[in-house]
Amino acid sequence: LAKTTQPISMDSYEGQEVNITCSHNNIATNDYITWYQQFPSQGPRFIIQGYKTKVTNEVASLFIPADRKSSTLSLPRVSLSDTAVYYCLVGDFANTDKLIFGTGTRLQVFP
């Protein structure tokens, strides 16, 4: 499983777009990139997953450059309720469901 590196923390204000970048220089051909969100006193929740280019769903977008050595989770117009820890995970999820979590990014959204 490829090692990931994320910023430890980020601050933002309500209504702003937040971009959290994750580095995964050793990503393998079969690896997918998955992001999770965790609120205090709750288990992590799946946000989005991608392999290359751009993926968008109702809560976020995931941008993956051609070399796939990094990825960026984009949260549009954040609100206070987006304050959470965000984890980037990389792995061959077609052949395993095992998730190895990195350190995560603690996002604090201010009014």
Add this chain to the structure above:
Amino acid sequence: SAVISQKPSRDICQRGTSLTIQCQVDSQVTMMFWYRQQPGQSLTLIATANQGSEATYESGFVIDKFPISRPNLTFSTLTVSNMSPEDSSIYLCSVAPRSQGAGTVTGELFFGEGSRLTVL
């Protein structure tokens, strides 16, 4: 999706005792995972529990300390044995409800709310 119930939600235990955490899922799942999360830290995978086989433990975790049962496709237990204050943590159960197969990408796990354990 899957709904996961964990019991107890929290407990305070004495050093040297053991506690069993239960994980109940509302649907049949093949793969279940147990994680530990210490305060302010990320999640650490303890073991993978598949029904009908022995649990597979990650490095640093052993069966004698964290015995796991998986009697059927909707239930599992994790026991924290001979507890010490260092075992104080949140223990989370998670499941992968989608089956794996050709062309199927998973990586989406569902987690319980966790069991917060404090050892005095």
